[in-house]
Amino acid sequence: MTLLKKMKLLLFLVSQMAIFTFFIFLYPHNINPPPTEEAPKPMHVLVLSSWRSGSSFVGQLFGQHPDVFYLMEPAWHVWMNFGHSSASTLHMAVRDLIRAVFLCDMSVFDAYMSPGPRLQSSLFQWEASRALCSPPACNVFQRDEIIPQTHCKLVCSKQPFEVVEKACRTYSHVVLKEVRVFNLQVLYPLLRDPSLNLHIVHLVRDPRAVFRSRERTTHELSIDSNIVMGPQGKKVSKEDQPYKVMQVICESQLEIYKAMQALPKALRQRYLLMRYEDLVRDPLPQTARMYEFAGLKFLPRLQTWVHNITQGKGMGNHPFHTNTRNARNVSQAWRWSLPHENVSRIQELCGHTMNLLGYHLVKSKQEQKNLSLDLLSTWTPSKQDYQEG
């Protein structure tokens, strides 16, 4: 190489770097400011669950708290862009999206939304977020109000997409509900990430009840179910597919629980197992438990609200259709509406998970239909874990 050529090459590299630097400074909003010592680090809570397991209700419990910026299932955008993929292939994209959203970097959605002007209503189920219905996102409601989704959807849907990021940055807690994560390894880097303070609420529900509930929403869940089964799903007959999906879900819950127990104690304390049935039986104490875990105050106003909604007052579309007693009844509906042979089959596929999470198996049709037989063990796994060394 002649000296001239070397000089030219050097000049070229320097100019490229200058352009690169220029773009970095041109788009400062894409870069997180270095964390300042005095600012307390926001709390990041991932409600990790599966479909039809009461996660929307738990999401509401967090989302209506005035300190929480909540988003429901942001990874929906990833999955709906890759309908023929598999959960494991999409895991890393899902993880990166979760990380970015926790850090309020909403540019991550650029990859999954069509170009052009975008509104906050481009986000899946945005109206489930009270934060997107109140200032600075939308000025119609107060920040500390309980905001019904239907009201919000009516009046806040025209806000530009930029308000999502702006709103997120004003909260001390970011809570995401996600159903599209199937193992814990994927999340290890986030648990250890110094820029995050990740806490996981693992919400589970009796697989027999989930199965029954999924049956009634087979069509809505079909794209998701294909991704859950992955390429091997094509080999599974139509009748067997619901069982295959349940099996994958049960295995993933087992894996997540076990992997968490294998972590060092400091990380294990960032995990809370919540059974939907416990929440249905004792909404106030269980909500208190989740708030405490997340470092949130259970304000008296919110206590009244939780009391009200679990007694069937206010909020239309939530799992407590009329009151707690009815919700308990609904959570047992599989016992009289699912044939015993189908229940048996789920118990075979999900038995290990059920044993671990404290759901008793039924050995006969008689046991299944006998409602005075309580199938929920009083064993609370997370309490035991906190006690041991």
Ligand SMILES: *[C@@H]1O[C@H](CO)[C@@H](O)[C@H](O)[C@H]1NC(C)=O
């Ligand atoms: C709870 O219900 C009572 C009686 O219906 C109502 O007056 C009150 O406003 C409700 N409070 C909340 C926080 O939902």
Ligand SMILES: *[C@@H]1O[C@H](CO)[C@@H](O)[C@H](O)[C@H]1NC(C)=O
């Ligand atoms: C509760 O469950 C029983 C089945 O044993 C059913 O007949 C009844 O209608 C349910 N009650 C309510 C309030 O849903």
Ligand SMILES: *[C@@H]1O[C@H](CO)[C@@H](O)[C@H](O)[C@H]1NC(C)=O
């Ligand atoms: C139960 O299983 C049978 C045979 O496997 C199937 O034909 C039927 O549709 C199932 N019923 C329900 C409610 O899942």
Ligand SMILES: *[C@@H]1O[C@H](CO)[C@@H](O)[C@H](O)[C@H]1NC(C)=O
């Ligand atoms: C239902 O279960 C209860 C509690 O185990 C038991 O005492 C009772 O005999 C059972 N009833 C029937 C009809 O099997």
